[in-house]
Amino acid sequence: MTATIRDVARLAGVSPSTVSRALSLPEMVNATTRARVAAAVEQLGYEPNRAARGLITGRTGTIGLVVPDLANPFFASLTKGVQARARHHDVAVFVADTDEDPAAEAGLVRALSKQVDGVVLCSPRASDEELAAIAQNTTVVLVNRTAVGLPGVAYDNEDGMRQAVAHLVALGHRRIAWVGGPATSWSTQHRGFGLRNAVEALRAELAPVGNFAPTYEGGMAAADQVVATGATAVVAYNDLVAIGLLARLHSRGISVPGDLSVVGVDDIAMSRMARPALTTVRLPKQEAGRIAVELLLAMLDEPDGAAEGSKHGELHGELIVRDSTGPAPQK
Amino acid sequence: MTATIRDVARLAGVSPSTVSRALSLPEMVNATTRARVAAAVEQLGYEPNRAARGLITGRTGTIGLVVPDLANPFFASLTKGVQARARHHDVAVFVADTDEDPAAEAGLVRALSKQVDGVVLCSPRASDEELAAIAQNTTVVLVNRTAVGLPGVAYDNEDGMRQAVAHLVALGHRRIAWVGGPATSWSTQHRGFGLRNAVEALRAELAPVGNFAPTYEGGMAAADQVVATGATAVVAYNDLVAIGLLARLHSRGISVPGDLSVVGVDDIAMSRMARPALTTVRLPKQEAGRIAVELLLAMLDEPDGAAEGSKHGELHGELIVRDSTGPAPQK
DNA sequence: GTGAAAGCGCTAACAA
DNA sequence: TTGTTAGCGCTTTCAC
Numbered sequence: 001m002t003a004t005i006r007d008v009a010r011l012a013g014v015s016p017s018t019v020s021r022a023l024s025l026p027e028m029v030n031a032t033t034r035a036r037v038a039a040a041v042e043q044l045g046y047e048p049n050r051a052a053r054g055l056i057t058g059r060t061g062t063i064g065l066v067v068p069d070l071a072n073p074f075f076a077s078l079t080k081g082v083q084a085r086a087r088h089h090d091v092a093v094f095v096a097d098t099d100e101d102p103a104a105e106a107g108l109v110r111a112l113s114k115q116v117d118g119v120v121l122c123s124p125r126a127s128d129e130e131l132a133a134i135a136q137n138t139t140v141v142l143v144n145r146t147a148v149g150l151p152g153v154a155y156d157n158e159d160g161m162r163q164a165v166a167h168l169v170a171l172g173h174r175r176i177a178w179v180g181g182p183a184t185s186w187s188t189q190h191r192g193f194g195l196r197n198a199v200e201a202l203r204a205e206l207a208p209v210g211n212f213a214p215t216y217e218g219g220m221a222a223a224d225q226v227v228a229t230g231a232t233a234v235v236a237y238n239d240l241v242a243i244g245l246l247a248r249l250h251s252r253g254i255s256v257p258g259d260l261s262v263v264g265v266d267d268i269a270m271s272r273m274a275r276p277a278l279t280t281v282r283l284p285k286q287e288a289g290r291i292a293v294e295l296l297l298a299m300l301d302e303p304d305g306a307a308e309g310s311k312h313g314e315l316h317g318e319l320i321v322r323d324s325t326g327p328a329p330q331k
Numbered sequence: 332m333t334a335t336i337r338d339v340a341r342l343a344g345v346s347p348s349t350v351s352r353a354l355s356l357p358e359m360v361n362a363t364t365r366a367r368v369a370a371a372v373e374q375l376g377y378e379p380n381r382a383a384r385g386l387i388t389g390r391t392g393t394i395g396l397v398v399p400d401l402a403n404p405f406f407a408s409l410t411k412g413v414q415a416r417a418r419h420h421d422v423a424v425f426v427a428d429t430d431e432d433p434a435a436e437a438g439l440v441r442a443l444s445k446q447v448d449g450v451v452l453c454s455p456r457a458s459d460e461e462l463a464a465i466a467q468n469t470t471v472v473l474v475n476r477t478a479v480g481l482p483g484v485a486y487d488n489e490d491g492m493r494q495a496v497a498h499l500v501a502l503g504h505r506r507i508a509w510v511g512g513p514a515t516s517w518s519t520q521h522r523g524f525g526l527r528n529a530v531e532a533l534r535a536e537l538a539p540v541g542n543f544a545p546t547y548e549g550g551m552a553a554a555d556q557v558v559a560t561g562a563t564a565v566v567a568y569n570d571l572v573a574i575g576l577l578a579r580l581h582s583r584g585i586s587v588p589g590d591l592s593v594v595g596v597d598d599i600a601m602s603r604m605a606r607p608a609l610t611t612v613r614l615p616k617q618e619a620g621r622i623a624v625e626l627l628l629a630m631l632d633e634p635d636g637a638a639e640g641s642k643h644g645e646l647h648g649e650l651i652v653r654d655s656t657g658p659a660p661q662k
Numbered sequence: 663g664t665g666a667a668a669g670c671g672c673t674a675a676c677a678a
Numbered sequence: 679t680t681g682t683t684a685g686c687g688c689t690t691t692c693a694c
Contacts, residue, residue, distance in 0.1 A: 004686095015664070016687090016688080017664075017665065017690075018663085020689055021663090021690095024689080028663075028664095030663055033664080048687085049445070049686090050382075050446055050688095051385045051386050051391065051446075051686090051687080051688090052382075052687035052689090054382045054670095054688090055380075055382050055672090055689090056670045056687090056689045056690075057670090057689070057690095058670085060382065070407050070408075071600070073402065073407070080401040080402050080428055083401065083426055083427065083428050084430075092443075093426055094423045095414055095424055095425075095426045097414050097415065114333075115381055115423060216603070250606070269547070273547055273575075273601065274604070275606045335671055336671065336672060336673095337672095345680075345681085346681045348673075348681065351672070351673055351674090359679075361679060361680085364680080379672075380671050380672070382670095382671080382672090383670075383671035383686090384672055384673075385672090385686095386670095386672070386685095386686045387672055387686045388672090388674095388686090
């Protein structure tokens with residue numbers, strides 16, 4: 001059916017090993033021979049069988065991607081970035097969705113790891129110890145999480161929060177509410193931390209209202225508590241939460257930004273379409289995916305660097321000011 | 332490093348073939364032997380090497396998924412469904428995104444086809460002839476598209492449009508505008524057709540305003556033309572377009588549903604969050620993905636059925652009434 | 663610079 | 679019911 005390396009060899013009048021070399025190590029073969037092989041390859045439409053190659057080289061030419069929820073626009077964009085970059089390197093991507101189940105993480109990675117060269121693990125909820133255990137048998141790159149010794153790409157959440165707070169303080173806000181995401185989430189912790197620092201540096205005050213699901217419903221649920229804090233501005237864990245906030249505030253007749261300014265994080269497509277359009281900290285999502293792939297591929301090429309865990313990517317957010325933030329109301 | 336079938340065989344005191352059988356065709360091996368093998372497998376943490384197995388069986392245990400745009404919530408949900416169902420069958424999924432480039436479709440499928448048992452192809456823009464050519468060398472299941480002889484899963488667009496029109500006519504609307512998606516899109520054609528039939532059956536009239544990008548921007552661009560038709564209601568190609576419509580109408584001070592009722596298609600998460608919340612025809616997205624996987628796997632198991640192209644899934648939409656539709660304005 | 667031979671880990675005849 | 683043999687398609691020593 002499909003041509004094998006022997007077919008090519010026969011047609012080119014050389015041995016299979018020469019064909020193999022012509023394809024993988026072109027320098028090692030005579031230019032004329034190489035041309036003859038190339039012609040045969042062309043004529044037969046030959047494509048090396050990756051499984052067979054992998055069997056001997058130990059490399060599959062495939063990477064795995066594990067995300068909590070593909071339907072979450074943040075991860076969808078990230079996946080898009082990973083996929084695009086991987087294709088650029090002629091590497092295929094297995095995608096697995098944990099359905100937000102932290103318990104499924106380790107198992108999925110383990111299952112995947114048999115079939116791939118390495119795994120990009122996004123926003124894992126597993127403990128540092130569990131992650132270390134996983135990394136024992138698999139080459140792993142973390143996204144949205146840092147763990148000692150493991151390479152990864154993460155956003156500078158502190159800096160993003162600083163930008164948001166600076167914007168709000170400049171608008172006259174002094175008391176800023178904070179709606180956190182899942183308590184165990186690395187991003188929640190770092191954003192909360194960054195917020196606290198920024199608020200302190202700018203002599204404002206922070207009113208945390210606790211932890212909520214990182215969803216529209218989470219935002220709806222948090223809104224009344226935000227209002228009760230008396231804050232004139234609120235920073236939400238992410239855009240989905242911010243949009244939920246917007247909805248509940250609207251139905252309570254609270255004007256945004258007239259009575260309350262709202263800031264999200266991520267800049268998902270939906271944020272532009274919200275009413276009022278959402279001010280948010282834009283996170284380069286596809287970029288994170290691309291960098292993760294580069295990191296992973298680099299580790300696979302020189303496994304020594306991996307042990308040092310020296311490979312890291314840091315990405316910066318950018319404040320996008322839209323209509324959901326405005327001057328603090330005068331009392 | 333990782334245990335091979337020979338290690339297991341040695342430990343269990345049997346031959347490799349017996350181990351192989353114990354794993355793939357348990358009935359063919361003695362219960363006691365089977366137990367001994369199972370114990371050895373357990374002890375060694377043995378997992379068969381899929382590449383090696385694939386080399387000989389010709390099956391990779393992997394399927395491909397090609398979508399136009401992962402960042403589009405519709406395809407993200409579909410991918411989620413595919414992925415979940417595939418894992419249920421212990422099949423891995425390669426995901427590829429064409430970035431809405433119809434020219435990339437065929438090439439991607441071809442590239443993928445070398446590494447997978449079959450491909451789920453979503454909303455392809457390729458011609459029937461091109462699709463037939465692709466299906467020549469690859470087992471393919473179409474989603475959101477029917478083509479003669481090719482198996483696939485599609486929505487009953489006619490029925491969905493009938494529901495939308497019935498709803499609008501009951502509200503007193505007599506002139507209904509229609510904002511189409513890409514002209515070459517199968518869904519656009521079928522929705523337009525269904526709309527025309529439904530409108531005719533209910534003695535209303537249709538005012539098509541042409542073809543637009545299936546995006547928020549497309550909806551923004553179409554809004555003024557919709558208004559110019561004098562229609563009191565509009566059906567949009569999908570929710571993204573409907574939300575774009577909403578935005579532009581709002582900024583023009585046109586009340587929805589006071590002056591104009593708006594209906595979308597898909598029921599993406601964003602639709603619930605729109606203001607006013609969007610009335611839409613809900614399409615079961617993950618379900619489509621699941622069915623596509625079942626179809627594909629069934630074809631792989633009995634390739635004869637494939638030739639007949641008798642395998643089809645049909646999915647029905649369901650009208651979800653929210654706040655963007657209301658009684659037609661009195662003149 | 664090129665070919666012959668061996669073998670990656672597994673399964674599928676074929677014998678026993 | 680089980681073991682032996684051969685070989686999937688490829689790469690990689692090792693000779694030449």
